[in-house]
Amino acid sequence: MKRIGWYSLIFLGLIGGLTACQEDVEPVDAVVVYENDFSGEDLGEVRNGRLRSFDGGTVLGNYNNEEIAVQVDNLPSHKMLKVTVDVLLHDSWDGNAGPAGGPDIWYLKVDGQALVNATFSNQPCLSTWCLSQSYPDPYGRHHDPKTDALETELPGLCQYADSIGWTTKYRISKIIRHQEGQVTLVCGDKTVQQHLNSSQICDESWSLSKIKVSLVE
Ligand SMILES: [Ca+2]
Numbered sequence: 735m736k737r738i739g740w741y742s743l744i745f746l747g748l749i750g751g752l753t754a755c756q757e758d759v760e761p762v763d764a765v766v767v768y769e770n771d772f773s774g775e776d777l778g779e780v781r782n783g784r785l786r787s788f789d790g791g792t793v794l795g796n797y798n799n800e801e802i803a804v805q806v807d808n809l810p811s812h813k814m815l816k817v818t819v820d821v822l823l824h825d826s827w828d829g830n831a832g833p834a835g836g837p838d839i840w841y842l843k844v845d846g847q848a849l850v851n852a853t854f855s856n857q858p859c860l861s862t863w864c865l866s867q868s869y870p871d872p873y874g875r876h877h878d879p880k881t882d883a884l885e886t887e888l889p890g891l892c893q894y895a896d897s898i899g900w901t902t903k904y905r906i907s908k909i910i911r912h913q914e915g916q917v918t919l920v921c922g923d924k925t926v927q928q929h930l931n932s933s934q935i936c937d938e939s940w941s942l943s944k945i946k947v948s949l950v951e
């Protein structure tokens with residue numbers, strides 16, 4: 735029993751060490767190399783950037799079946815990199831639903847590596863009707879709509895403009911091994927909505943209210 739206990743402890747320690755790389759912990763020696771909450775309307779490093787107002791602030795958006803990219807050059811020496819994005823999912827995201835309404839996928843890539851590739855759902859979840867989402871896991875898993883959201887009581891943007899609960903905000907933070915002198919971050923979506931009365935971007939879209947990149951020695 736004692737030996738099994740030690741193995742279990744080692745196993746849990748390894749798992750803990752691995753998952754720690756994905757958690758939102760600000761390392762004490764982190765150096766911020768890019769930070770933008772778009773309040774200054776600065777799109778200098780942003781490809782396909784555009785701004786709009788939402789809920790009293792300025793956001794990067796909104797987008798439907800599009801990508802944005804941020805490239806940061808001349809990075810000082812480092813071993814790890816931390817990326818944080820605050821993403822707003824507007825209107826009728828359908829999560830894992832398919833084939834006419836979904837799947838609705840949003841993704842984050844760093845230097846081509848997918849750190850998020852997940853479905854999101856803004857739909858109500860009742861005993862008779864519930865469109866699940868995969869986040870916080872990759873596409874293929876099932877969780878309730880809005881799982882792990884930072885804010886759920888925000889108004890929609892277009893189809894459900896001014897209706898509370900139709901924009902959901904997530905703070906997504908990832909730490910990865912990274913040593914190169916340049917980093918490119920890409921965010922985008924692959925959403926599906928057939929049989930529309932309105933435009934697709936009005937039916938479901940996304941914006942960013944913050945991007946932050948830090949380096950760790
Ligand atoms: Ca929809």
Ligand SMILES: [Ca+2]
Pocket residue numbers: 826827828835836837838925926927938
């Ligand atoms: Ca959809």
